[in-house]
Amino acid sequence: MENQRQTPRRRGRPPKSRADLSDTRELLLRAGLEVLTEKGFAATGIDEILGRVGVPKGSFYHYFESKEAFGLQLITRYGDFFAKKLDRHLCNTTLRPLERLRAFVSDAMDGMARHDYRRGCLIGNLGQEMGALPESFRAHLKKTFFDWQERFAACLLEAQNIGELSAEAKPYQVAEFFWIGWEGAVLRAKLEQSAAPLELFATFFFVSLPKG
Amino acid sequence: MENQRQTPRRRGRPPKSRADLSDTRELLLRAGLEVLTEKGFAATGIDEILGRVGVPKGSFYHYFESKEAFGLQLITRYGDFFAKKLDRHLCNTTLRPLERLRAFVSDAMDGMARHDYRRGCLIGNLGQEMGALPESFRAHLKKTFFDWQERFAACLLEAQNIGELSAEAKPYQVAEFFWIGWEGAVLRAKLEQSAAPLELFATFFFVSLPKG
Numbered sequence: 001m002e003n004q005r006q007t008p009r010r011r012g013r014p015p016k017s018r019a020d021l022s023d024t025r026e027l028l029l030r031a032g033l034e035v036l037t038e039k040g041f042a043a044t045g046i047d048e049i050l051g052r053v054g055v056p057k058g059s060f061y062h063y064f065e066s067k068e069a070f071g072l073q074l075i076t077r078y079g080d081f082f083a084k085k086l087d088r089h090l091c092n093t094t095l096r097p098l099e100r101l102r103a104f105v106s107d108a109m110d111g112m113a114r115h116d117y118r119r120g121c122l123i124g125n126l127g128q129e130m131g132a133l134p135e136s137f138r139a140h141l142k143k144t145f146f147d148w149q150e151r152f153a154a155c156l157l158e159a160q161n162i163g164e165l166s167a168e169a170k171p172y173q174v175a176e177f178f179w180i181g182w183e184g185a186v187l188r189a190k191l192e193q194s195a196a197p198l199e200l201f202a203t204f205f206f207v208s209l210p211k212g
Numbered sequence: 213m214e215n216q217r218q219t220p221r222r223r224g225r226p227p228k229s230r231a232d233l234s235d236t237r238e239l240l241l242r243a244g245l246e247v248l249t250e251k252g253f254a255a256t257g258i259d260e261i262l263g264r265v266g267v268p269k270g271s272f273y274h275y276f277e278s279k280e281a282f283g284l285q286l287i288t289r290y291g292d293f294f295a296k297k298l299d300r301h302l303c304n305t306t307l308r309p310l311e312r313l314r315a316f317v318s319d320a321m322d323g324m325a326r327h328d329y330r331r332g333c334l335i336g337n338l339g340q341e342m343g344a345l346p347e348s349f350r351a352h353l354k355k356t357f358f359d360w361q362e363r364f365a366a367c368l369l370e371a372q373n374i375g376e377l378s379a380e381a382k383p384y385q386v387a388e389f390f391w392i393g394w395e396g397a398v399l400r401a402k403l404e405q406s407a408a409p410l411e412l413f414a415t416f417f418f419v420s421l422p423k424g
Contacts, residue, residue, distance in 0.1 A: 042255035043344030118343055124396075127403040128340040131330055132255030141403055177416045180409050184336075184396025191339040191353055197392050204389045208420030 097159035166210035309371035378422035
């Protein structure tokens with residue numbers, strides 16, 4: 001769901017200087033996020049990512065130790081990107097807590113619309129593919145969901161504290177329910193190339209919250 | 213989530229007779245379901261499926277026109293398999309309608325446990341991978357979800373008719389909400405190798421149903 005800027009095409013040999021190296025590494029990570037949010041890991045060849053950035057085939061290992069190491073960096077980067085997006089909305093005290101959650105959902109929906117529902121969630125894509133991925137990915141993917149759920153739960157706790165959410169609700173479980181279902185909604189939005197599954201899931205989620 | 217029987221290994225040349233041909237095709241379809249529910253389409257090589265059945269490499273096209281045609285047959289087969297599973301529970305008039313839905317959920321959970329949460333849902337896996345799949349898959353995957361949702365909705369309508377579900381609930385939308393979220397739960401159950409995400413989603417789903 002990330003809004004990646006277009007990166008310029010670069011051609012030529014692998015760079016010599018440290019600055020060029022880190023610049024190209026950055027471009028490769030951005031291209032990786034673009035391609036993997038759309039197609040997943042297994043379907044993506046390293047050559048495709050190198051081609052997008054204009055880096056010569058075969059020079060991938062100048063920048064990353066392995067495709068696995070590259071994948072782990074993408075998970076961290078995407079997790080951080082979304083954590084920041086969550087914080088931007090969920091820590092916005094000018095809104096009431098449940099309104100902040102709605103604002104986040106609306107922002108995430110805009111992100112999918114911007115890419116015509118072609119790009120999903122990197123963490124959901126890789127979670128789905130886990131059966132074919134390096135085992136080291138599993139802990140990182142789980143940790144990312146747990147992190148997002150904790151941020152969501154903290155906002156639900158605030159909602160509870162001001163009486164927007166029932167005192168009997170369990171914020172962390174509600175947050176887990178949201179993220180479990182939301183990833184299903186992202187999957188369906190990609191399949192149907194439409195916002196409808198996201199809207200339907202979000203509507204039911206907010207209606208079903210036990211009121212304070 | 214399908215419970216596939218172990219198929220015997222077969223070796224040798226492609227079969228000559230029509231009976232052998234359809235027998236081997238059947239074994240290839242079963243092996244395909246086993247591998248694709250676990251790893252998805254992009255990560256699965258035709259050779260791996262041929263190897264499981266003991267069919268010589270390169271002879272795939274004796275049995276199927278293309279990997280695409282093979283995939284479409286797998287979607288149909290898996291869709292039908294699950295439609296039968298749904299009917300077995302949702303048409304069981306010895307239970308009240310909502311109990312039938314719970315029985316289906318419990319059966320689907322048993323299916324995942326039986327394979328140690330390695331195998332997910334073929335339709336969910338391919339839906340997630342749509343960005344890298346032949347475009348012809350999209351309509352078939354959508355149709356499969358719509359079919360499952362209709363069966364689910366018919367049972368919810370029965371629940372409504374006997375007052376188990378609020379007259380104001382919209383059965384088809386509730387069914388859509390279930391399937392959107394359930395696929396997210398299957399994804400997380402695979403990632404976490406645990407029943408917990410399935411249980412959590414199902415618990416919240418049933419609790420949130422507006423009562424009659």
